[in-house]
Amino acid sequence: MAQAQLTIDLGAIRANWRALAAMNAAETAAVVKADAYGLGADRVSKALAKAGARTFFVAQAEEGVLVRESLGDGPTIGIFGGHMEGDAPLIRDANLTPMINSIDQMLRHVESLPGHPFGIQLDTGMNRLGMEAGEWAALREIALSQNPFLVMSHLACADEPTHGMNEFQLQNFLQMTDGIKAQRSLSATGGTLLGEHYHFDMTRPGIGLYGGLPFVDAQPVASLSIPVIQVREVNPGESVGYGNSWVARVPSRIATISAGYADGIIRAMGPKAHVWANETRCKIVGRISMDLIGVDVGPVKDLPDTVELLGQHQSVDTVADAAGTIGYEILTSLGHRYARTYVGG
Numbered sequence: 001m002a003q004a005q006l007t008i009d010l011g012a013i014r015a016n017w018r019a020l021a022a023m024n025a026a027e028t029a030a031v032v033k034a035d036a037y038g039l040g041a042d043r044v045s046k047a048l049a050k051a052g053a054r055t056f057f058v059a060q061a062e063e064g065v066l067v068r069e070s071l072g073d074g075p076t077i078g079i080f081g082g083h084m085e086g087d088a089p090l091i092r093d094a095n096l097t098p099m100i101n102s103i104d105q106m107l108r109h110v111e112s113l114p115g116h117p118f119g120i121q122l123d124t125g126m127n128r129l130g131m132e133a134g135e136w137a138a139l140r141e142i143a144l145s146q147n148p149f150l151v152m153s154h155l156a157c158a159d160e161p162t163h164g165m166n167e168f169q170l171q172n173f174l175q176m177t178d179g180i181k182a183q184r185s186l187s188a189t190g191g192t193l194l195g196e197h198y199h200f201d202m203t204r205p206g207i208g209l210y211g212g213l214p215f216v217d218a219q220p221v222a223s224l225s226i227p228v229i230q231v232r233e234v235n236p237g238e239s240v241g242y243g244n245s246w247v248a249r250v251p252s253r254i255a256t257i258s259a260g261y262a263d264g265i266i267r268a269m270g271p272k273a274h275v276w277a278n279e280t281r282c283k284i285v286g287r288i289s290m291d292l293i294g295v296d297v298g299p300v301k302d303l304p305d306t307v308e309l310l311g312q313h314q315s316v317d318t319v320a321d322a323a324g325t326i327g328y329e330i331l332t333s334l335g336h337r338y339a340r341t342y343v344g345g
């Protein structure tokens with residue numbers, strides 16, 4: 001079988017949620033946008049609900065509908081993108097809770113779904129989503145009189161604990177929400193790790209649940225094992241792969257493994273990335289093709305049938321470094337060609 005195997009450890013996701021929940025006295029929600037960071041929102045949401053999560057967040061109403069189908073009635077499902085044109089039937093039928101980002105969204109919401117729950121998103125400096133101070137000042141009294149479920153904002157630099165932006169946004173958030181009765185939330189994974197001043201009434205971790213930085217103590221969640229299709233001896237002066245970008249200097253043993261950039265193994269990581277054959281780290285050689293990758297397995301004694309790109313030996317962040325990106329992008333890029341197995345459910 002040439003299909004690579006992606007194993008997703010739901011037990012590790014639950015353990016990561018519990019570990020983050022133990023760090024803060026606030027409610028710990030769970031962010032399952034982008035199909036739970038590529039790992040499957042259906043299975044992941046159910047596992048997190050089982051662990052005790054009561055509030056879930058997605059980016060768009062359509063994602064919320066799928067999460068509602070998985071979870072059934074009960075949990076709150078918030079939508080970061082708010083209430084967009086045409087969303088009212090989805091929001092109503094799946095009982096979703098939009099985070100209102102502007103006066104326009106507020107009007108749309110109260111006109112189309114009067115009395116339907118909502119939250120408020122404020123911009124405290126990131127300039128991405130949410131109401132700015134002036135807009136909020138104009139709407140504040142009316143919005144608060146409708147009992148929003150949450151008033152939230154998002155930190156731009158929380159993965160850098162000493163960055164001045166964290167304190168700057170915290171002060172803005174305190175100022176904008178001073179004296180309100182509604183629940184407040186400022187922090188995702190990074191902010192949760194910054195300490196209790198950042199916790200308010202609810203934290204909203206995503207990446208930490210899935211084994212990624214900045215939660216250094218996270219348990220690994222995704223393992224990716226890739227079958228070896230063929231092994232060949234390559235003489236000095238011979239090349240491997242498209243464009244002859246790698247040329248053997250010494251007699252080499254090259255394995256061709258069955259995955260490529262069509263599976264989200266970002267082509268740009270080629271020159272720096274490794275896979276593991278049992279306990280031996282092996283360099284990727286030549287260009288990553290759509291479905292195939294060359295690996296120097298010279299140092300490996302007993303070559304196994306499969307090699308590991310993600311797992312106990314190598315985290316999503318190590319792979320991300322090789323690609324010049326972040327763990328979030330490695331996870332959300334994972335393709336649909338893998339055989340997916342869930343363990344620890």
Ligand SMILES: *Cc1c(COP(=O)(O)O)cnc(C)c1O
Pocket residue numbers: 031033080153154187188189190204205206207208
């Ligand atoms: C994605 C997102 C989160 C989760 O962020 P992580 O860094 O993955 O923990 C929380 N809040 C908002 C508004 C987001 O967009």
